[in-house]
Amino acid sequence: MARPRAKSPLPNPRRLAVRTLREIEQRQGFSNRILSEQLERFPDLDPRDRGLITTLVYGVLRHRGRLDAHLDAAADKPHKLKGELRTILRVAAYEVLELDRPLPIASAEASKAAKRIDPRGRLKGMIAKILAKVAKDKADLDARLRPGQRWSLPAWLVERWSAQLGAEGLEARARALTEVPSVDLRVDLSRSTRDAVREQLVADHPSVRFVELPEAAGDQPQCLRVRGGGDLFHGPLFEDGLIAIQSLGSQQAVRVLDPQPGERTLDACAGMGTKTIQIAEHMGRRGALVASDASAERLDELERSARARIELDADGIALQVVHADLAGPELPAELDAPPDEAGFDAVLLDAPCTGLGNLARHPELRWTSQASDVLERAGLQASLLERCAAWVRPGGRLVYAVCSLEPEEGPAIVDAFLATEAGAAFEQTKREAWTPEAQRSDGFWLARLDRVR
Structure with missing residues (x-):
């Protein structure tokens, strides 16, 4: 009889953090996806180690400029701190500078993580020397750093x-x-209340802590902000669709669109369906809802995870999922019809953008984005707005939104459209920005356009 396969030995947490950071840098990919890939390889990893790895990966990405400045100032030959060695030192420097880890522990753990590239321990002395200088000079050097380096x-x-x-x-x-962002939860107010969900969260996740929203955020009955609590993807609240994880800024687009029961609504760039579900909640799951996206992969995820939450009352809402590039020359039959025959009461265009409002949750964008990305996105955004506006019925409305605070991706796009002949049929009734510094949310910009004729 064949012997059962031996389990892979569990990795050193710092070693896995280094590997993940190297993958993110080399693949120029999203940190959350690559981190998940790495953690899924080791399902038996202790939750504390999983937490440490996550903290180190996101911490290094958020503070990389400052860490490099400290390492370069401490090293005799900073140009030789390359590749995996620099990543190992970044992790250790982050522990010293941000986590207040005792220097001997950070130094010893860095040497352990370096064993793959330094099996004989020849770098141990250099690692210890650099980290000792980082710890000694941190306050003085921080005071001299330029804003880009310090932050x-x-x-x-x-x-x-x-x-x-x-x-x-x-x-x-x-x-x-x-700052390490909190977790924002969206409560399905069509089936529960904020207070009831809060009580159930405490019962299911006793270690959860609630965070008050800043006054600048105003009244947000659908949002609960939390820290801790473990894996919120488990438990009846999430599994029954009573909560979803969605940042406060992102929640505003559907709130401003205000889709009503019985209306025909289009989620033009639906992605994996987070806002599609939110639209269904606002509609009381009654009416017609079309979700479109250019990515078949994202729509597959929508079909797998979102459809069931949208169609809780299958007789009340008709959901249609459409794979389409709305900026392309050809459209599917579901959308290629005159507005008077197939128009929408409400259209949400959460347009593809640079994501520069998301640097807290996606800190890798600090190092993968370029100035040219802003204008490159703007052309696509303008095309999408023009096309989506054509599908709004007279008396209907459209919300244009981006998770970016760059003027070229928000105000400039809407202003240019309103100055056109097609835009003359619309009146701008709302324009607002959600910022990390004021609302403690992801950066998010939106405008609502009501069709008046």
């Missing part, structure tokens, strides 16, 4: 935000973006 922003973004916000505004935003 780990690329130079082009520092220049851009300095011009937009001034020195104080830049620092306020940069500081906010280095």
